[in-house]
Amino acid sequence: MPLAKSSGKKQISPATTRVSSIDQTASGRSGKSKSRQHPWKVVHACEAAREVLPLVEGQLAAGMRPFLLTPAGYGSARSFLDGGKRESKTPVSLLQTWNHVREWRKLLNESEADRSSEVVHAHSFASGMAAVRASSGVVYQLRRTVEKIAAAEGNCDEGSWLARSFRVAEQFVLLRAAAVVVSSHAERLACLERGVGAEYLFCIPDPIRSELLESVPDRNWLEQVAGGNSDTVFFVVPGLPESPSWESRDSLLRWMRVLSILRQENADARFVLVAAEEAEPSVNQMAAACNLLPWVTVLRPEWCDRALGSADVVICDREHADSAVALETLARGRALLAGDVEQHRDITADGRGCLWFRPGEVGDIAQRARFLAENPQFRRALAMAGREHCLATRSAEVIASHYDAVYRLAFGKRKGRDSSPPKTQLIPLQVGG
Numbered sequence: 001m002p003l004a005k006s007s008g009k010k011q012i013s014p015a016t017t018r019v020s021s022i023d024q025t026a027s028g029r030s031g032k033s034k035s036r037q038h039p040w041k042v043v044h045a046c047e048a049a050r051e052v053l054p055l056v057e058g059q060l061a062a063g064m065r066p067f068l069l070t071p072a073g074y075g076s077a078r079s080f081l082d083g084g085k086r087e088s089k090t091p092v093s094l095l096q097t098w099n100h101v102r103e104w105r106k107l108l109n110e111s112e113a114d115r116s117s118e119v120v121h122a123h124s125f126a127s128g129m130a131a132v133r134a135s136s137g138v139v140y141q142l143r144r145t146v147e148k149i150a151a152a153e154g155n156c157d158e159g160s161w162l163a164r165s166f167r168v169a170e171q172f173v174l175l176r177a178a179a180v181v182v183s184s185h186a187e188r189l190a191c192l193e194r195g196v197g198a199e200y201l202f203c204i205p206d207p208i209r210s211e212l213l214e215s216v217p218d219r220n221w222l223e224q225v226a227g228g229n230s231d232t233v234f235f236v237v238p239g240l241p242e243s244p245s246w247e248s249r250d251s252l253l254r255w256m257r258v259l260s261i262l263r264q265e266n267a268d269a270r271f272v273l274v275a276a277e278e279a280e281p282s283v284n285q286m287a288a289a290c291n292l293l294p295w296v297t298v299l300r301p302e303w304c305d306r307a308l309g310s311a312d313v314v315i316c317d318r319e320h321a322d323s324a325v326a327l328e329t330l331a332r333g334r335a336l337l338a339g340d341v342e343q344h345r346d347i348t349a350d351g352r353g354c355l356w357f358r359p360g361e362v363g364d365i366a367q368r369a370r371f372l373a374e375n376p377q378f379r380r381a382l383a384m385a386g387r388e389h390c391l392a393t394r395s396a397e398v399i400a401s402h403y404d405a406v407y408r409l410a411f412g413k414r415k416g417r418d419s420s421p422p423k424t425q426l427i428p429l430q431v432g433g
Helices: 031-035 053-061 077-081 094-111 125-134 146-153 161-176 185-193 219-226 246-263 277-289 301-310 325-332 342-347 362-374 376-394 396-412
Strands: 041-045 065-070 073-076 119-122 138-141 179-182 201-203 233-237 269-274 296-299 313-316 335-339 354-357
Touching: 041 053, 041 094, 041 125, 053 065, 053 077, 053 396, 065 077, 065 094, 073 077, 094 125, 119 125, 119 396, 125 138, 125 161, 138 161, 138 396, 146 161, 179 185, 179 396, 185 201, 185 342, 201 396, 219 269, 219 296, 219 301, 233 246, 233 301, 233 362, 246 269, 246 277, 246 362, 269 301, 277 296, 296 301, 301 325, 313 325, 313 362, 325 335, 325 342, 325 376, 335 362, 335 376, 342 354, 354 362, 354 376, 362 376, 376 396
Parallel strands: 041 065, 041 119, 119 138, 138 179, 179 201, 233 269, 233 313, 269 296, 313 335, 335 354
Antiparallel strands: 065 073
16 A cells, blocks of 8 residues: 655645644745744643643744643743643542632633733633633633533433533533634534534644654564564554453454464464453453464553554554554554544544554454565555654644644734734844944
8 A cells, every 4th residue: 555645735824714634744834934923922721731731842842932821820831841830630520610610710810811911722621611701812722522521421411401501511612712723523523513613613633742753662672571583573452441341352352363364474473462450361361262372462551652662563443543542653653554434534644654444344454464564664664654744743843833823813803902913023132243
């Protein structure tokens, strides 16, 4: 399967133009375009600093002036990045949300974030609700819709009164915000369904952590924990289901069948399955029943990052789509074999750095795994293309540059202040002769 070429640069025009794709590249950016970017003074209202630090690092590199406001305090981005401020995120359920909104209104008022900044960027429902009720020109970052929050908490059904009331409240925030930012196509569609105008909706992915882009494989470690030698091809399957349900057994049986087919022509292939400690006996039992135990290794989740960074191939099917494993695999420079589902297409629409398979189909997975096992040069080319794709589309500075259009739109909708686009102030300097 040939590697798709990266797309060219998409021009970001002024205020009313939205970033319509999360697969934009930065290869066409020039120094001249960066010089036109305003050094926005933006306050990030978030529940915990670590949620936005990758974005903040990119904005600092792009010349912006980000500040952070959390329940733990208010300060410059540098004070959080340098470890001067520590905080622990306290989970807030839907039942506590309205009290949390009142706390956020107090935080915003006491910090004078609206008056001391050009833009307020809210990263949670509570901070967003407080911000849009207190001021105009707010950027709202939608992480999860209220339905997903309710489903994750398990304390209310989608059709319950509580879920319906928060859906109305969420729509209020979305429609009152000057601009809405999402990170996936599914979230974008959810916003459009709630009445957000396309011209106010920006689809921008979260930046990838710099340490992932600098990852170096530890082949010797993987050979020690999983057996094998320099000729062995290691396939890592992350995050097996923990519960002993029929669904988890079907998932495990699928990987045993794939390995069985793969080993018919690739005797050096081995599977490394990441699973919780309580699932290990079930995995070993099924591997033994399939006569595959010598070629199957179970690693606990705490070793997952190291395994992903050292594997020859990482396999992600539909059950991995909601996690960040596929993206992290590309960023680490590892070959990715992925189910062709919407969440994976959000990461690499053209399949750059990835070989697709039909989700859940054993024969198709095994055929493509066999191709990768037999073609080490193609694996390396695939891995290199994936890392280059992440550098071009997901590095912190590239993502930060997309926010110039977002903030320009939000600033233009502020009330009670000069809403014309800010101009860079030139200050003459005296230079000694």
